[in-house]
Amino acid sequence: MLPYASARQRSLAHVLIEELDSGKWTRFRAAVAFAGTSANTKELVASLRSFAAGGGEIAITFGADAFGEEAQGSEALAVEQLLNDLHAYPTARVFLYHEDGRIFHPKVYLFDSLDRQAALVIVGSSNWTRSGQIENVEANAIVPLNLGRSGDLEQFKELDRCFVEFWSEAT
Amino acid sequence: MTNPKDDLGKGFVRQVTRENFDTLRHLLRAPGAPTGAVAVGGIAMKVEAPEVTAARALFKGHGVKVPNWFSPAVGTASGSGPIPTQGPMGAPAPQSAHAPVALPSQPVWSKTLSKTDAQRQSGNKTGDLRLIKADQPIDQKTFFRFAVFGELAWTTEPHGHEEATGTFDVTILGTHHGVLPLTLSHRPRGHADQENYTTGLRWGSLAGLLRSQIDVTKKQLRLYSLPNTAPADFAIEIV
Numbered sequence: 001m002l003p004y005a006s007a008r009q010r011s012l013a014h015v016l017i018e019e020l021d022s023g024k025w026t027r028f029r030a031a032v033a034f035a036g037t038s039a040n041t042k043e044l045v046a047s048l049r050s051f052a053a054g055g056g057e058i059a060i061t062f063g064a065d066a067f068g069e070e071a072q073g074s075e076a077l078a079v080e081q082l083l084n085d086l087h088a089y090p091t092a093r094v095f096l097y098h099e100d101g102r103i104f105h106p107k108v109y110l111f112d113s114l115d116r117q118a119a120l121v122i123v124g125s126s127n128w129t130r131s132g133q134i135e136n137v138e139a140n141a142i143v144p145l146n147l148g149r150s151g152d153l154e155q156f157k158e159l160d161r162c163f164v165e166f167w168s169e170a171t
Numbered sequence: 172m173t174n175p176k177d178d179l180g181k182g183f184v185r186q187v188t189r190e191n192f193d194t195l196r197h198l199l200r201a202p203g204a205p206t207g208a209v210a211v212g213g214i215a216m217k218v219e220a221p222e223v224t225a226a227r228a229l230f231k232g233h234g235v236k237v238p239n240w241f242s243p244a245v246g247t248a249s250g251s252g253p254i255p256t257q258g259p260m261g262a263p264a265p266q267s268a269h270a271p272v273a274l275p276s277q278p279v280w281s282k283t284l285s286k287t288d289a290q291r292q293s294g295n296k297t298g299d300l301r302l303i304k305a306d307q308p309i310d311q312k313t314f315f316r317f318a319v320f321g322e323l324a325w326t327t328e329p330h331g332h333e334e335a336t337g338t339f340d341v342t343i344l345g346t347h348h349g350v351l352p353l354t355l356s357h358r359p360r361g362h363a364d365q366e367n368y369t370t371g372l373r374w375g376s377l378a379g380l381l382r383s384q385i386d387v388t389k390k391q392l393r394l395y396s397l398p399n400t401a402p403a404d405f406a407i408e409i410v
Contacts (some may be wrong), residue, residue, distance in 0.1 A: 061184060064198035064230075065352075076199035083189050098198055099183040100228040101349055103338060131326050138324070169186045 011139055013044060013133040016109065018041045019120060020047035020056075025111040027057040029060050030128070031167045032099075033105045035062040035074040038130030040081045048082075052089035061167040062128065063104030064096035078128070095168050106167075107132075107140075110159060117147040173285070182232020197223045264401045265298040270402050271347045272340045274408065278393035279319050280307060284409070289388040290374065290381040296377050299356070300373035300392070319396060323355070323404070333357045340403040341377065343385055350403040352378060 013146040020028060027144040028051060052058050060082070062074045079094060086092035107126050110117035124140025145152040187195050197220065208251050282305040286292040302315045309318075316325075316333070323335035341348040357370045374381060381387060387409050395406040 025388065044253065048308055064195065073198075073200045074376055076196040079187060079199060080192060080196070083187065085193060094187050096182050096187045096195055096198065097184045098227065099232070099234060100227065100230075103350070103352060105338075109232065125324060127324070136324055166180055167184055169184050 001034075002051045010110075011134045012124075012138065013039070013041065013130075014120065015122065015142065016050045016133070017043055017047045019111050022053045023054075024113060024116065024118070025051075025056065025120070026113045027059075027111065029059045029110045029112075029163050029168075031061045031067075031104075031106045031108045031163065032128040033074075033080075033103070034127040034128075034129060035078040035105060036127070036129035036131075037075055037078040037081060039128045039133055040085070041130070043063075045082075048086060048092070049089065052086060052092040055091065058086065058092040059168050060090070060093075060128075060162065061095040061097055061104075064098040065103050066103075069171065074128075080133070082088070093152075093168070097167060108162075108164065111158075112145075112147075112156070119145040119147060119152075121145060121155075121159060125131065132149060178233045179243040180232065180235040183230050183234075185229055194222075195226050195229070197226045203370045246266040272343050272397060272403060272406055273398070274393075274395050274406055276317040278408075279396050280309070280314075281305065282392050284387050284390050284392055286388050287385060288392075289390075290378060291386055291388050296378070296382060297371075301356075301368040302372060312369050313357070316359075319320045319394070319405075320355055320370075325357070331359070333359065338402075340397070340401070342406070342408045343377075343380075343387065344390070348377065348380075353377075358405050 019025060032102075048058060059134050062079060065073045072094075075155065079096070082094055084096070107124055109122040121143045122140050123143070125138045126136075126140055132138060146152045147156055185191075185195065211375045235269070281349070282288070284300070284301075287297055288300045290296045294339050302311065303340050304311045320335060320337060325335040327332045327333050331395070333356070335357075336352050337355065338350050339353045340350050356373065357368060359369075391410050393408045393410070395408070397403055397406055
């Protein structure tokens, strides 16, 4: 859980950067409702680039729901920044999810390494925004999974299926 | 031959690249540029730009319909009847991907809507519903911000007020308008009596409808908090 964790440098942004830099994972996937430019800090972008440069696979899916007079939804500039920052890395992909009448609303971050039979799921309330990752009082559960254990493997498979079948597009 | 059921819920995601970004960007938010609310014949109408329509057309799939597992019992206070086949003023009823949610037996709050709430007062329209005591035993300065909507992700805006967006299953006078994101605004230092409210709910995409098509003045609005299993955070029913 991560409420009030920013003061101890354990905000979600800190955790994401730490995990990307850890060398433990071969894949980072995220499915997040809203993206804001404020989350694309130079530190996080540097870690994403370094992760991809090392051959790590990145797949990030944002909601594409521009709705209402208040114009809610992911910021175009936030997505464009990431595309530009990760353009040089073919293993890094960004997706948009749009479904009429339904809002894309998950906040799931998933690291895994099938070689190590390990995964790390972060699921909670944080959007891809600075406020969601650093400033707000958010709550995220960080769940390590041992993919050598059937129960954990089943949990991972279910989440993996969501990413593969529903939140990414085959290329 | 593939079974259409195998495709349920698929087809709503597209990889975005620098090459196709200009096509897809219309579905995203441009800072400081609200979506296309334009004046048509003196009435604010929401018109979808052709490029938005084109971008939306790229996302095609077989949507999953969420079953209405928790049907309200006959004669509950929900008052929700069948969805009419015609909308107000003879227009087709709004299309909604969901059936109306089953409403809890009791609303968390209700209010008889004023002309101001209904966006029918003379002069400038406020665009919001004032969340006040409305004869209920609550402290309106804290009830909405911390009790009813406390779990939403509130952000502090530059002028000091707080905002949060929740999803609301909306039914107005028997017509289901689907699940809509609506934004709340809270002024922590504001006074909060019947005349000067602290928390408001912006009508958002419903504002134009209320201004020009459906007059809900003196109608009763019921606000429900929905369980985590529901497809929306809250429900609004106007009867």
